[in-house]
Amino acid sequence: xxxxxxxxxxxxxxxxxxxxxxxxxxxxxxxxxxxxxxxxxxxxxxxxxxxxxxxxxxxxxxxxxxxxxxxxxxxxxxxxxxxxxxxxxxxxxxxxxxxxxxxxxxxxxxxxxxxxxxxxxxxxxxxxxxxxxxxxxxxxxxxxxxxxxxxxxxxxxxxxxxxxxxxxxxxxxxxxxxxxxxxxxxxxxxxxxxxxxxxxxxxxxxxxxxxxxxxxxxxxxxxxxxxxxxxxxxxxxxxxxxxxxxxxxxxxxxxxxxxxxxxxxxxxxxxxxxxxxxxxxxxxxxxxxxxxxxxxxxxxxxxxxxxxxxxxxxxxxxxxxxxxxxxxxxxxxxxxxxxxxxxxxxxxxxxxxxxxxxxxxxxxxxxxxxxxxx
Amino acid sequence: xxxxxxxxxxxxxxxxxxxxxxxxxxxxxxxxxxxxxxxxxxxxxxxxxxxxxxxxxxxxxxxxxxxxxxxxxxxxxxxxxxxxxxxxxxxxxxxxxxxxxxxxxxxxxxxxxxxxxxxxxxxxxxxxxxxxxxxxxxxxxxxxxxxxxxxxxxxxxxxxxxxxxxxxxxxxxxxxxxxxxxxxxxxxxxxxxxxxxxxxxxxxxxxxxxxxxxxxxxxxxxxxxxxxxxxxxxxxxxxxxxxxxxxxxxxxxxxxxxxxxxxxxxxxxxxxxxxxxxxxxxxxxxxxxxxxxxxxxxxxxxxxxxxxxxxxxxxxxxxxxxxxxxxxxxxxxxxxxxxxxxxxxxxxxxx
Numbered sequence: 001x002x003x004x005x006x007x008x009x010x011x012x013x014x015x016x017x018x019x020x021x022x023x024x025x026x027x028x029x030x031x032x033x034x035x036x037x038x039x040x041x042x043x044x045x046x047x048x049x050x051x052x053x054x055x056x057x058x059x060x061x062x063x064x065x066x067x068x069x070x071x072x073x074x075x076x077x078x079x080x081x082x083x084x085x086x087x088x089x090x091x092x093x094x095x096x097x098x099x100x101x102x103x104x105x106x107x108x109x110x111x112x113x114x115x116x117x118x119x120x121x122x123x124x125x126x127x128x129x130x131x132x133x134x135x136x137x138x139x140x141x142x143x144x145x146x147x148x149x150x151x152x153x154x155x156x157x158x159x160x161x162x163x164x165x166x167x168x169x170x171x172x173x174x175x176x177x178x179x180x181x182x183x184x185x186x187x188x189x190x191x192x193x194x195x196x197x198x199x200x201x202x203x204x205x206x207x208x209x210x211x212x213x214x215x216x217x218x219x220x221x222x223x224x225x226x227x228x229x230x231x232x233x234x235x236x237x238x239x240x241x242x243x244x245x246x247x248x249x250x251x252x253x254x255x256x257x258x259x260x261x262x263x264x265x266x267x268x269x270x271x272x273x274x275x276x277x278x279x280x281x282x283x284x285x286x287x288x289x290x291x292x293x294x295x296x297x298x299x300x301x302x303x304x305x306x307x308x309x310x311x312x313x314x315x316x317x318x319x320x321x322x323x324x325x326x327x328x329x330x331x332x333x334x335x336x337x338x339x340x341x342x343x344x345x346x347x348x349x350x351x352x353x354x355x356x357x358x359x360x361x362x363x364x365x366x367x368x369x370x371x372x373x374x
Numbered sequence: 375x376x377x378x379x380x381x382x383x384x385x386x387x388x389x390x391x392x393x394x395x396x397x398x399x400x401x402x403x404x405x406x407x408x409x410x411x412x413x414x415x416x417x418x419x420x421x422x423x424x425x426x427x428x429x430x431x432x433x434x435x436x437x438x439x440x441x442x443x444x445x446x447x448x449x450x451x452x453x454x455x456x457x458x459x460x461x462x463x464x465x466x467x468x469x470x471x472x473x474x475x476x477x478x479x480x481x482x483x484x485x486x487x488x489x490x491x492x493x494x495x496x497x498x499x500x501x502x503x504x505x506x507x508x509x510x511x512x513x514x515x516x517x518x519x520x521x522x523x524x525x526x527x528x529x530x531x532x533x534x535x536x537x538x539x540x541x542x543x544x545x546x547x548x549x550x551x552x553x554x555x556x557x558x559x560x561x562x563x564x565x566x567x568x569x570x571x572x573x574x575x576x577x578x579x580x581x582x583x584x585x586x587x588x589x590x591x592x593x594x595x596x597x598x599x600x601x602x603x604x605x606x607x608x609x610x611x612x613x614x615x616x617x618x619x620x621x622x623x624x625x626x627x628x629x630x631x632x633x634x635x636x637x638x639x640x641x642x643x644x645x646x647x648x649x650x651x652x653x654x655x656x657x658x659x660x661x662x663x664x665x666x667x668x669x670x671x672x673x674x675x676x677x678x679x680x681x682x683x684x685x686x687x688x689x690x691x692x693x694x695x696x697x698x699x700x701x702x703x704x705x706x707x708x709x710x711x712x713x714x715x716x717x718x719x720x721x722x723x724x725x
Contacts (some may be wrong), residue, residue, distance in 0.1 A: 037539050136412075165412050165566045167607065193540040198675040223701050225542050233541060235675050235696070279691035284676060284696040314593050315572040317647045317677075318695055333675060336695055337647065355698050 002075075002154065002186070003028050004049060004060045009058035011044050018044040020210035022058070031180055031187045035194060041210040042190045050077055058146035077154050078147025082162040086142050088132035091094075092123055095131055095142050117145040134219060136163050137172055144179070155180065161196060173200045178266050194234050206230050215355050222282070222316030228360050231280040232371040238283060238331040239367060244275050253302070254359070255280060262301040264357040276362040285356035286350040287332040288321060288340075291347045300349055302335060307331075310347040323350065376436055376450070376527045377402050377713045378423060383432035385422050392418045394584035395432070398559060400577075405551055407575030407592070408564040409607075416564035420430030420530040422561065424451050428714070435557040452521020452532045454514065466492070466516055473524030488523050495519045495553060504526045510538050518553065529554060531563040535570065541723040547573050568608050570711045580604050583602045602723045605643040612690050618722055627686035630662050630715075634722035643724045648719035649692035651680060659714040666690075667710055671703045678703055682713055 004026040011019040017040040026032050034042040047053045048060060049066065060067045062075065086095055093114055100113040118124045119140040124135075131142060140160060147155065160176070161169045172176040175199050180187045183351045191197050191200065197204045205215045206229070225231035228239065240260070246253035254262045254277060262279060271277055276297050291306070300306065310330065312338060319334045321342060332349070363370040378400040385393040393415055401405050408416035422426035423434065427448030441449060460469050469494065474484040492498050495515040504511055514534060523531060533545040534550065551574035552560045565571050571578050572592050579589040588600045599605035606613055616625040617664045618640045623630045625642065632642075650658045657663060670681035677693045678700050684690070692713060694700065 037541060167411065167566065171609070195540070195675045198673055216673070217702075219702055222673065222675070222696065236544070282696065285698060313573065314596075315569050316596050317569070317645070317693070322572070334695065354699055355701075 003064075004154070004186070004188075005061040005064075006045075007059045007061065009048065009055045009060060011041075011048060011053070012056045015055060017210050018107055019048070019055075023213050024212055026186060029184055029186055031177060031202045032118070033202060033204040034190045034207060035192070035204050036117075036196040036207035037192060037233075039209075040207040042207050045207070046158055046188060046190050048155075048373050050079055051075060052079075065180075075154070076152055077156060078144075078150060078152025079146060080140070080143050080155060080157045080160045080326060086131045086134075086139050086146075089130065090126050091130055092118065092134070092145075093127040093143055096145045097150050099146035103149070103151045113149045114145075115120040117148045120148065120183070121145045122175075122360050137168050140164070140172070143150045144176075146185070147204065153185055154189040155185055155189075158188060160189065161190055161191075169196065170199065176200065198234075206233060210232075225358060227278070228278060228280060228363060228370045231358060231360070232249050235307035236283045236332070236334070237280045238286075238327065239280050239371075241362070242277055242279055242369065244271050244273055244277060247273055251354075252359070253304060254357075255272045257305065257329060259299065259326075260305045261351060261353075262357055263302045264354050264359060266361045271359065271361065278362055278367060280358045280360060281352055281356050283332050283334040285353060286323075286331065287333050287353070288323070288333055288335070288342065289349050289351060291349050295349065296347060303352050303354065305352065307348050309342040309344055309348060312342040313345060323348065325350075340359040377438070377641050378528065378560060378562070379433075379435040379438075380419070380422070381433040383419075383422060383434065384430045385418060385427055386417065386430055386622060387427065391423060392427075392584050394670075396584075396586045396587060398579055400562060401717075402560055403555075404556050404577060405554055405561045405563065405575050407578045408562055408581065409566065409568065409569030409578055410572045410581030411566060411586075411607075415584050415586070416566075416579075417532050418584075418632065419579075420453070420532050420562055420564055423528070424453050424530055425449050426453070445478060451528045451530055452518070452524065452526030454517045454529060454534050460513055460520075461514055462505050463689060465502050465504050466497060466508075466519075469505070469516055470520045470523050473520060475558070479585075484523065486516055488519075488639070490725065491519050491522050494557060495522075511549050512543050513552070514546070514550060517645070522557070527559065529559050529561040531561065531562075533564055533566075536564070543570075548573050567704065580607065581606050582607075597644075597718075600645055602641045604724070605645075605721050608689075609645040609647060610693060611646060612649075614642045614644075614725060616640055616642050621717075623720060623722055625688070626685065627688040628664065630720045631717045632720035632722050633717050634720075636724060638723040641725045643721040643723070644690070644719055646679070646691050646693035646720075647677070647695070649713055649715050651689060651694060652714075653709055655712065657712060657714075659715070659716070661717060662720070663712060663714045664688075665710065666713055667708065668706050668707075673703060680706075682711065684713075 006022045006024050009022040027224045036042050048055055064191045096114045096118055097110050100110040121144050123141050161172050203215055203217050206213045208229050214230050221230055231237045242254040242256035244252055245255045251265055252266055253261050256262055307323040307325050312321045312322050318337055319335045319339055324330045380396050380398045381514050383393050383396045394581050395409050408419055410416050422429055433440055495518055497515055578592045580587045580597050582603050586596055588604050596608050614625050616623045618636045623632050623642055652658050664684050666682040666684040668680050672679045676696050680692045682690050
């Protein structure tokens with residue numbers, strides 16, 4: 001039952017830095033998601049845990065011991081790939097047995113192990129079927145059963161649900177999570193899909209260009225993102241540039257869009273007076289209210305902003321409403337599907353709750369570069 | 375001007391029936407989303423229209439004219455694949471002019487037209503760029519430009535976003551559908567994601583095991599699904615069996631009011647997002663109101679999922695759009711709540 005710690009781990013390929021000074025810990029029994037755009041270093045990180053590749057510098061510790069001293073076989077790791085790596089001409093029984101045999105078990109024990117883990121993944125009634133005839137979810141179940149039969153206590157999952165349909169993916173997430181928790185395994189799960197990471201992980205490590213940006217629970221990442229990138233990558237947010245114009249002991253006032261004021265709780269660390277900042281607001285947190293006739297030309301109270309509806313689309317489980325603000329800016333609002341419908345051209349006001357606003361330092365590079373996901 | 379009609383189309387692939395008596399009429403300039411699990415029919419429908427997959431029986435009509443046996447190259451359809459299929463060693467201009475060159479058309483005239491089309495898809499000035507220098511969205515526009523230069527009047531988009539990272543997909547979703555509308559093309563677009571289909575398309579056709587289940591305006595389809603499969607495919611759902619009588623559905627431990635007039639053995643679908651939760655005792659409605667306890671909470675991103683067990687032991691899942699009140703949701707674990715749902719959210723189908 002290991003705890004896996006990264007200490008200043010760097011991985012270079014020639015001049016390319018794939019992983020840049022990673023330090024974080026995966027707790028025993030934890031389901032950790034590694035999330036980030038293609039090329040952010042998450043698969044490299046997973047491969048280093050597996051021992052398939054070695055860090056250029058820094059250490060990966062298993063229960064405080066350097067991993068270099070552990071034989072790969074002794075790490076009890078099971079690697080699960082997106083494309084299954086199942087032997088198509090073997091039956092499910094033979095595929096799972098392969099894992100148990102690799103572990104050096106006696107034939108009678110192999111049988112017991114196959115029975116146990118085929119049951120865990122729900123394939124006990126299909127043991128005689130050939131792998132080539134299975135659908136994608138069953139193939140992935142075979143993959144899981146095989147690494148479990150091999151004795152894996154730590155699962156390394158590289159986009160394991162990438163080949164599955166959206167619908168089936170959601171069901172499989174529950175199945176996978178239950179399996180990991182029931183068997184008391186540790187799991188590290190690489191994905192580029194934030195919804196998947198959210199649904200399945202105890203904590204998520206968000207990576208960008210080789211660096212770990214933030215490790216936190218889904219709640220932390222949604223409500224307390226520490227960087228603009230996290231706020232942008234996890235869910236959907238809109239960003240406005242502003243300047244601090246007033247600071248009381250408990251609140252800041254931020255001027256945005258030329259003449260609108262947002263009152264927000266003081267953040268730690270507190271930005272200083274006249275500092276340029278970026279505010280991030282989740283699209284679910286905006287509130288749209290009809291504009292009264294006498295409010296059209298008047299300044300609105302703090303935390304209210306004038307806007308005009310561009311489109312209001314019903315997209316099933318929610319509505320998506322595009323709003324044009326002043327000065328050429330626009331935002332998108334996600335609302336309940338039964339919320340009040342609006343027409344193109346409707347003048348409205350947006351209410352932004354003080355607690356909905358996350359304040360970031362103005363990035364050194366421009367905002368678009370900061371949010372880039374390619 | 376292209377109106378596309380499939381009449382009772384049956385098609386096989388590797389000896390397996392993949393389209394089973396599909397009839398569908400797409401009007402000129404309509405953008406239709408084809409939705410369903412992988413292998414259920416959307417991609418095969420596109421292939422039949424393009425002529426890549428032969429029709430076993432039934433008819434395909436373009437503007438009323440039978441094109442069932444017309445070779446693919448004469449159909450004026452542009453097929454946009456998951457991975458765009460651009461030639462990596464050719465620049466934008468060469469990629470887009472590839473079709474006319476193969477057909478040895480009047481290249482000088484076509485080149486003029488190509489510049490015009492590149493301007494329309496907002497790629498003017500990028501004629502000499504290679505695919506790897508372009509973003510995913512730009513590559514897709516090259517694919518569309520290539521189809522247009524080759525004379526396509528209909529675009530067939532086969533899961534065009536599947537190969538893209540989730541975040542980029544989300545940013546690009548509107549781009550193609552808006553472009554297609556500006557260019558006034560007829561488009562069919564296969565996907566297995568409901569929200570993608572709802573965002574891009576005017577109408578949605580939903581498939582199961584090769585059969586068309588329902589076709590129509592996307593909002594109507596969502597609100598008035600014709601069967602249990604459509605209802606639960608379009609949104610995460612609770613599915614139960616019960617008995618209906620006089621507008622009331624008996625699910626054993628609980629009875630629910632519905633808008634349905636069905637009687638007898640029924641299947642009941644209650645969408646998770648349609649179940650409201652109140653944790654402060656507010657009675658959100660007087661009908662279909664129950665007391666329960668939150669037993670499990672999962673933050674899913676834009677939604678939070680609550681498992682609720684009612685006093686009777688009845689289990690139900692509710693999904694709530696993320697809101698400030700749900701910050702640190704685990705504090706609600708074990709809380710007593712009131713749940714309610716509108717009768718219109720209780721969707722009843724013949725079992």
